[in-house]
Amino acid sequence: MRPLRNILLGLAVSLILSGATTGVERFPPPDFTETDHVIPSPTSPGPRQDVYEYIDAVVLLVALGLASYLVLKKRNRRAILTLTVFSLLYFGFWRKGCVCSIGALQNIVFSIFDPDYAVPIVVVVFFLLPLIFTLFFGRTFCAAVCPLGAIQDLVLARPVSVPVWAENGLRLLAYVYLALAVLFAATGSAFVICRYDPFISIFRLSGSLNILILGGCLLLIGMFVGRPYCRFLCPYGVILRQLSRLSKWRVTITPDECIQCRLCEDSCPFGAIRKPAVQWPAQEYYVAKKRLALLLLLLPVLVFFGGWAGSGLKGVTSKAHETVRLAEQIYLEETGQTEEVTDASTGFRATGQQIKELYEQASNIRAKFEFGGWILGGFIGLVIGLKLIGLSVWRQRTDYETDRAGCLACGRCYKYCPREHVRLKKMKEVAGKW
Amino acid sequence: MAENNKVINRRNFLRDGLWGGCLAALGVVAGASARKNRKNDLVWQIDPYKCIACDRCATFCVLEDSAVKCVQLYAICGYCDFCPGYFELGATVLETGAENELCPTGAIKRTFVEEPYYEYDIDEALCIGCAKCVKGCAAFGNGSLFLQVRHDRCLNCNECSIAVACPTGAFKRVPADEPYLLKKVDHA
Numbered sequence: 229m230r231p232l233r234n235i236l237l238g239l240a241v242s243l244i245l246s247g248a249t250t251g252v253e254r255f256p257p258p259d260f261t262e263t264d265h266v267i268p269s270p271t272s273p274g275p276r277q278d279v280y281e282y283i284d285a286v287v288l289l290v291a292l293g294l295a296s297y298l299v300l301k302k303r304n305r306r307a308i309l310t311l312t313v314f315s316l317l318y319f320g321f322w323r324k325g326c327v328c329s330i331g332a333l334q335n336i337v338f339s340i341f342d343p344d345y346a347v348p349i350v351v352v353v354f355f356l357l358p359l360i361f362t363l364f365f366g367r368t369f370c371a372a373v374c375p376l377g378a379i380q381d382l383v384l385a386r387p388v389s390v391p392v393w394a395e396n397g398l399r400l401l402a403y404v405y406l407a408l409a410v411l412f413a414a415t416g417s418a419f420v421i422c423r424y425d426p427f428i429s430i431f432r433l434s435g436s437l438n439i440l441i442l443g444g445c446l447l448l449i450g451m452f453v454g455r456p457y458c459r460f461l462c463p464y465g466v467i468l469r470q471l472s473r474l475s476k477w478r479v480t481i482t483p484d485e486c487i488q489c490r491l492c493e494d495s496c497p498f499g500a501i502r503k504p505a506v507q508w509p510a511q512e513y514y515v516a517k518k519r520l521a522l523l524l525l526l527l528p529v530l531v532f533f534g535g536w537a538g539s540g541l542k543g544v545t546s547k548a549h550e551t552v553r554l555a556e557q558i559y560l561e562e563t564g565q566t567e568e569v570t571d572a573s574t575g576f577r578a579t580g581q582q583i584k585e586l587y588e589q590a591s592n593i594r595a596k597f598e599f600g601g602w603i604l605g606g607f608i609g610l611v612i613g614l615k616l617i618g619l620s621v622w623r624q625r626t627d628y629e630t631d632r633a634g635c636l637a638c639g640r641c642y643k644y645c646p647r648e649h650v651r652l653k654k655m656k657e658v659a660g661k662w
Numbered sequence: 663m664a665e666n667n668k669v670i671n672r673r674n675f676l677r678d679g680l681w682g683g684c685l686a687a688l689g690v691v692a693g694a695s696a697r698k699n700r701k702n703d704l705v706w707q708i709d710p711y712k713c714i715a716c717d718r719c720a721t722f723c724v725l726e727d728s729a730v731k732c733v734q735l736y737a738i739c740g741y742c743d744f745c746p747g748y749f750e751l752g753a754t755v756l757e758t759g760a761e762n763e764l765c766p767t768g769a770i771k772r773t774f775v776e777e778p779y780y781e782y783d784i785d786e787a788l789c790i791g792c793a794k795c796v797k798g799c800a801a802f803g804n805g806s807l808f809l810q811v812r813h814d815r816c817l818n819c820n821e822c823s824i825a826v827a828c829p830t831g832a833f834k835r836v837p838a839d840e841p842y843l844l845k846k847v848d849h850a
Contacts, residue, residue, distance in 0.1 A: 253804050253848065255740025262776040267736045272842045273814035275705045324817055331820045339695055345835075346700040356692055363685055422821035428724075432817065435724040474681040550831060572829035575714045579830075 281350040284323060288357055288373065291315055295372040296365035298639075300477055303648065305639040311372040312381055320375035325431035329354045329374065330464040331422045334413035341414040358464075362471045366478040370458060370468060371637035379427050380455040381638060383447050387454050387497030395499055396615060398460040403611045406463035407604040408545075415596050417548040421463060454497035458636065469633040479630050481641045483651045486627035492644040493628065500634035501641065505625045513622070520620040523613065530609035538605020539598045546597040555590030558583055704835040706822045707843045710808040712832035715793035715800060719809055722827040723791075729816035730791035730809050730824065732769070732784050737847045739806035741779035747799035747807045748772055748782055764794050786812065805845065813841050 257267070291311065298307045319325065327335070332355035339347040358369035370377050390398075405421075412418045422428075426443040429435030449456050458465055472478070481492050481501065492501060508516065546552045550572075557573045560566040562583065576586065630641070642648050649655035708719075708730065719730035744756055748770050753762040758772055769788035773781045784807075791809060799807040825833035836843065 253738065253740075254802070255742055255804055257737065257739060257804075258741050258779045260776055260779065265775050265781075269737065270733045270735055270844070272844075273812060275703070275813035275816065275818060275838050275841050278701075278703060278838065281703055326817065327820050335820065336691060336695055339698070346698045347695045348700050348703045349696075350703065352692065352695045352699055356688060359688055360685075363681065363688070418826065419821035422819065423823075423826065428819075432724060434726045436823070471684055474677055474684060476681070570829065571714060571716045575712075575830035578714070 281348070284319075285350050285353040285357075287318060288354060291318075291373045292357060292361045292369060295368040295637075296361060299368050299371055299479060299637045300365060303483065303639065303642050303651075305642060308372050308639045312378045315373050316375050316378035316382065318375075319373070320379060320427070320431045321433075325375055325425070325428050326422070327351050327354055328376070328425075329358050329369070330376065330462060331419065331425065333464055333467075334409055334419045334421055337410050337413040338416060338419075342416055359467065359471055362468050362475060364476045366475040366632075366637050367468050367472045367635065368637050370465065371639070374458075375431065376425075376427050376462070377455060377458050377636070379430065380447065380450045380457060383450050384454050384497055385451045388452050389494070390453060390499055392499075395459070396619070400608075400612065400615070401460050402462055402466050404608055405461055406466045407607050409463050411545065411597070411600045411604050412548050415546075415549060415593065415600060417546075417550075420548075426457060454499075455636065459498060459634075472635070473632045475632070478632060479635050479637050479639070479641075481628055481630060482645045482647045483642075484647055486629075487647060488627070489646060490628075491646065492641045495641045495644040496630075497640065498634060498636055498638075500631040500636065502625055502629045502631050504627055505623065507624065508622050516620050516622065520617065523617045523620060527610070527613040527617070530613040531606045532609070533605075534609025534612070535602040535604075535606035538603070538608070539601035541605075542594055542597040542601050545601060546594045549593050549597075551586070552590045552593050555586050558586060700837065703818070703838040705813060705818050705838045705841050706811050706816060706825060706833055707836045707841060708809050708811060709832045709834060709843055710810070710845050712830050713793075713796070713809055714830050714832070715796040715809070716829060717792045717794075718827045718829070719824050720790045720792040722824045724819060724823050725815065725817065727815070728791040728824075729811055729813075731786050731789045731812045731815075732791065732793070732795055732807055733810045733844070734782060734784050735806045735808070735845055735847070736781070737806075738804050738845065739782065740804045741775065741781060742803060743778045743780055745772070745780065745782055745799070746802035747795035749798075751798075764798055766790070766792060766794065770795060782807075808845060810842055810844075 291314070295308070295311055298304055298311060319328070327350070332351045335345075335347050335351045336355050339345045358373070361369055372378070409419075409421045412420050424439070424442070426439065426446045428443075429440040430443050446457055488504065493503065495501065507513070547556075554572050554576055557566075557570055558576065561569060561573055646655065650657050720728050723729055748764060749756065749762050750764050755762065760768060763770070767788045767790055769785045769790075771783045771785060773783070775781050793809055795807050796809055799805055822833060
């Protein structure tokens with residue numbers, strides 16, 4: 229009797245529900261009548277638990293605090309190095325390098341421009357903590373906490389000095405990278421910093437070959453040129469540089485007074501030690517003054533030209549957005565310029581969405597890229613202009629100092645200072661002249 | 663270590679002002695993101711209704727062995743004898759020989775339940791997320807086989823490589839407390 233009852237019940241239920249059923253159900257799921265087979269449900273293993281994310285945030289806080297203490301108070305390179313190794317292992321290999329502070333920048337930008345996207349609190353913490361610490365203690369995050377910095381710091385074997393013009397020129401790449409990353413994140417096109425993170429494949433011990441090669445090359449260069457990614461590419465480093473200029477405390481080469489012994493002069497592998505400088509010779513001063521006036525006038529021109537060029541590139545930059553790419557493909561297909569269809573265009577046609585709507589969406593996005601291009605290009609023009617102005621300004625210095633922006637707080641210079649040896653009581657203080 | 667020059671001159675005044683401004687700006691960023699921030703993390707998942715079962719999930723994942731696997735939602739499976747997700751279209755005999763199977767790695771297990779029903783289970787260790795079975799099941803069956811990101815494997819990259827490659831935007835971020843997007847079970 230049971231099977232019959234089941235069938236009747238099933239029929240009744242399906243009659244009631246027949247109006248509500250949607251989707252394809254070609255073969256009704258069986259009622260197992262002969263056996264008592266229970267229909268299983270699929271397993272759904274959960275993601276990494278939130279509690280680990282909070283642990284990561286706490287570890288970041290502790291590591292930043294410890295790094296600042298070791299760099300500024302203890303002045304101990306070996307301890308800094310130990311923390312660097314720990315950070316590489318924890319934030320790099322254990323945590324697989326994601327989310328990192330550098331990439332979190334894009335999540336923050338994305339959340340500002342996309343009303344639907346809410347940033348997880350841990351991502352906010354990873355973005356803000358290093359910035360706040362930098363405002364107080366300088367770039368101690370770069371020194372010993374950032375896993376990308378750590379891996380490069382550890383491979384630095386034979387540092388060569390980079391000429392000043394190359395250093396300044398290459399650094400512009402980081403500004404361009406930052407501007408592009410912000411543009412792409414703000415338009416919801418891509419997270420380029422993550423896509424081209426050079427060391428992520430090494431941290432994960434798997435990944436695309438191209439990125440692995442990129443990372444390998446950077447590490448190879450990094451054996452001779454100190455921390456190439458940090459100095460010339462890192463978009464987060466750009467922000468840290470500027471905040472570090474204002475930091476309350478900072479790395480000083482000497483623990484107390486500079487005795488002008490020149491021993492530290494070549495000790496920085498990142499070219500961040502500034503020599504004492506007296507006044508410019510009158511002749512040079514006159515030329516520089518004229519140049520500065522010219523550059524100040526040129527600044528608005530550079531900003532405008534940059535913005536104009538940036539917005540003119542919208543055809544190229546907007547291709548980063550998938551909707552634009554899809555609309556372009558559909559346009560080619562509709563106008564008969566191509567026979568080939570892509571998965572994306574087939575998928576789009578299957579949704580039954582109007583082509584006109586798609587075109588409209590794409591042109592809206594292009595307009596965003598045009599506007600964003602003005603800002604991006606203007607920003608790059610401004611950076612170039614300010615850089616040129618900075619090169620024409622003479623800053624008087626009496627002592628050997630670290631460059632506030634460029635100093636990565638690695639602590640390599642400490643041991644070169646004789647005053648440091650006195651502080652550590654490895655050397656007796658000599659009265660009188662040095 | 664400490665900045666000793668507590669002299670109030672124009673440069674220090676400007677610097678302190680700028681410093682305070684930067685701190686305030688960071689506060690604003692924190693506030694703006696806290697206004698709508700999420701306690702939970704976000705994870706990647708595939709919307710099965712947007713997925714077109716291309717094979718990119720199998721190849722674009724940064725993991726050697728993709729985090730995307732096929733899921734069998736038994737509740738909408740027809741338990742067919744001739745399963746279009748299991749057998750090659752041209753299969754003449756409904757036997758579990760490799761030559762008849764659609765799955766390139768033999769990850770689907772076919773077990774007899776009762777006449778005429780068979781149950782199909784996915785062996786996740788073998789599944790590579792190529793979606794061949796998904797295509798078959800969607801075309802000729804109930805569509806009970808579909809792809810999902812398995813969160814015990816997924817590294818939750820900030821930018822998912824598969825999401826970048828996905829042609830239909832089926833990859834999206836979902837709250838970590840509801841990490842799966844299973845198809846709806848419509849029948850009673």
